[in-house]
Amino acid sequence: MTILFSPSEAKHTGGASIPIAKEHYLFPELFEHRVTMLRSYNDYMATASEAELKKLLGTKKESVIAYYRRDLFTQPTMKVIERYCGVAYDYLDYACLSAKEQAYIDRHVIIFSNLFGPLHAGDIGLPEYKLKQGEKIGTLAPEIFYKQHFTQALHTLLAPEHYLDLRAGFYNKFYQPSSPYTTLKFIKEGKVVSHWAKAYRGIVLRCMAQQQIHTIDDFMAMELENLVVKEIRHKGIHTEIVYHIIAS
Secondary structure, eight states, rough: OOOEEOSOOOBOOOOBBBBOGGGGGGOOOGGHHHHHHHHHHHHHHHHSHHHHHHHHHHHOOOHHHHHOOOOOGGSSEEEEEHOOOOOHHHHHHHHOHHHHHHHHHHHHEEETTTTTEEEEEOOOOOOOOOOOOOOOOBBHHHHHHHHHHHHHHHHHHHOOOOOOOOEOOOGGTOOOOOOOHHHHHHHTEEEEEEEHHHHHHHHHHHHHHTTTOSSSSHHHHHHTTTTEEEEEETTTTTTEEEEEEOOO
16 A cells, blocks of 8 residues: 655755665666656755845755755765655654555655655655755746656656545646545634644554555544544545544
């Protein structure tokens, strides 16, 4: 069972001397498209004004801008899942999973990077980068670029099975599902939650790894602490499970 997942703005620093190379990423046959995006980012970071970079990076701090004005291709890299450290990743707590559970995450999770596009969680060679969600790199919009060049490959990969889409809504701009899939909604005290939705996506993914969930039927039978299924909605190829949060 494949799970689609969002990246996070927060990232760990450092890494190893593993280069950016096509054999390290999902869809190696599309590597040149990634390189086009990365070179555009590199060039823009080197030539754009400080005002333009403040907008691109979503920061006013000159020290942060200076930190990211560097060649992306020469930076230390990490496994994709180990690079990110936002709310969902904190609750997933990948580092504390067993080797078998980590292998599940590595193989079954696709993370939609704002800069690198769709990547397997277990792909290696991801450098630290910063790019505010929804910002263009000059005239190049990453979500449009990756949707144009990666949609067919994703269709082919995902079509054989029902998959789980745990991405934030923005990432539909990178890829719009075309085969049966399920999303989750979390409600507390009658209201759809935002921050806690990130946390529970991480919790759900952690439980899936621990229980080795491989089919949608297995997922539907999985019990989740503090979550109760309130409603299941079906519309075409889309199934939405609405959970009621009974404790924070």
